[in-house]
Structures are given as structure tokens and as C-alpha cells.
Amino acid sequence: MDTHSTSTGDDPIGRASADVSERSVLVIGDLCLDDNEVDGRDLAxxxxxxALFIARHLRLEYGITPVVSGAYGEDLLPLITEFSLDRGPTCARSLSYRNIVEPVHPHDSGSxxxxxxxxxxxxxxxxxxxxADIPADAELVYFCPLTPDLDRVADIRTIASAAAATTAVKVLLxxxxxxxxxxxxxxxYRRVERRDITDSEALTWACFxxxxxxxxxxQDAIAKATRWSAAPGAHETGFIVTEGELGATVCFRGDATRVPTRPVAHETSPVGAGDVFGATVGLEFRDAVRDGLDRHDALLRAVAAATAAASRHVANA
Structure with missing residues (x-):
């Protein structure tokens, strides 16, 4: 896999881990530009x-510089010089999200x-x-689709096929x-709405x-995740539902286990908190399995570490 690096070359952590990251940690996802508004004020x-939040967290917290794989436009290129990318821009305009954040009540100055x-x-x-996008010697692969309305069945089938050729831990956000x-x-811009997931679609995720x-x-996320985890074809997959200040619930082989954390600092988590959780849970699960834990115990240890990491992210935002 050819790697297009936008690094300036002055990051010792990035240099030290470049060879390791290219063969072991891959983050696949749709890259986007955030165009946000807070309390009526447009942010830069x-x-x-x-994908990018995960890559940054792995570099800053673990000294790992993963390869990031995803399409993006020329408008995003000046903003992503810190990342190691497997390709250059392929169009003029990237996928863009606009998050409009306002107080719950118009005159409320609280949190x-x-x-x-x-x-x-x-x-x-x-x-x-x-x-070919998933090297046979990969150790950890994240898949982070982000474009609404887009059918990713073919991509998931590709990952499922690659699962037979690699022992990598595979994480789906x-x-x-x-x-x-x-x-x-x-x-x-189009408003983002929720979409329900059928049991048959969720079963295709069992390759992760x-x-x-x-x-x-x-809706009914924990009940659905518990049911999905009980399906005969999904017995090796942990379905994890994050719950903000309550922590997260691990659903594995039909059982649901709550992993609490200390309360978060704000009622609305900042952008990136869930991605910090996802980055941490994948890496910590890989390490727990290496340490000899069975899958259920490895999931619990990884989720405990991930809830703590997400809580720190919220407190420091």
C-alpha cells in the first residue's frame, strides 16, 4: 500500500512509529470538513x-501513527498535515458536516x-x-463510515473476506x-436523521x-445490541453501546454488562468523545487478547479504559 504522508517531518513520535503503523494499524473512513456553529457564532x-479523531488519539496517547485511508477533497488538504494518508485528494470539495450547537433554552447560559x-x-x-487495502499483516483495523444514505454492504463484505486472511482486530464505528x-x-446541507437497523443487516457486522x-x-439500542450479539453467527463479536455519563454496555453472546465511569463534565459531549472511546477500545482490546484474556474479559477491560479516556476528553474540552 502506497502511503501519502502529509507530515512535516518534525514529529519524532510520527517518525519512530511510521514503519510500525503502516503495517499494523489502519483507519478506514470518510474524511470530512467540520463547519460548526455554536450559540449563533460560526467557527473556523x-x-x-x-477516522481522523481516532488517528490523532492513537498518536497523542499511544505514540502510534496509523495510516488513514479515505477519500477527501482539496479543501481539506491544508488542515490535515499531521496525518499519514494513503492517498491525495481526489476532488475539490470534501464531505462536510455542520454541527449547530445551542443552549437547550434560548436564554439559558448553563451547560x-x-x-x-x-x-x-x-x-x-x-x-x-x-x-489490497487491508494488509495481511495488519494488527488493528478501524472502519468508520460517515456518509449518510450510502450503502456500504460491498465494503463490509470486503472486510469480511479479508478477515480470513488476517488476524487483525477489526472495529466498526x-x-x-x-x-x-x-x-x-x-x-x-441536509439534516442528519436516524436510521433503524434490521437484525439481518446487523448480522453482516459479525465480521468485526x-x-x-x-x-x-x-432507539432501544441496548436491547437490540443484546439480541444481535446472541445470533449464532455473531458469537465472536462484542456490540458496545456508549451511554454518555453512564458509561457503556457490553453486549456479548446474549448478555449485557454495564461498565460505569465517573460522570462526564457536560450533558452534551464535545465532538470527538465517541471517537476517543472507539480508538481506545480497539487498541486496548487487542492488548488484552495478547495478554491472554478471553474475549468477554478483554472487552470489559477495553471498555473500562475507553470510558475513562472519553471522560477525560470531555473534562478537558
Missing amino acids: PSWGSP AHARVQYWRPATCEPYALSG AQGLMRVSGQTNGTA DIVVFSDEDL
């Missing part, structure tokens, strides 16, 4: 997407805020995965698969070791 455009999301498609299509488009906001999503992404 910034990079977004779970309770609500977030409304809109999205605008890129001028380039997400590329289709091939088996499923939030992007639970999104569809609603009405536009008078511009090219871990599937992560939030209780805000899906």
Missing part, C-alpha cells in the same frame, strides 16, 4: 470525521446544549474497498450506518470483533 472550518447536525456531500464518491438525510436547511455505537444513534 476544521477537519472532522471519526445544557443541544446539537443539530447537517451534512453536505463531497464532489467525489467514497472509494470502494478492495482486499457504526454511527455513520445509522444515518439518513432529512430536509435541507435552505443551503446545500467490536461494533461501537451510541444509545443516541438507535
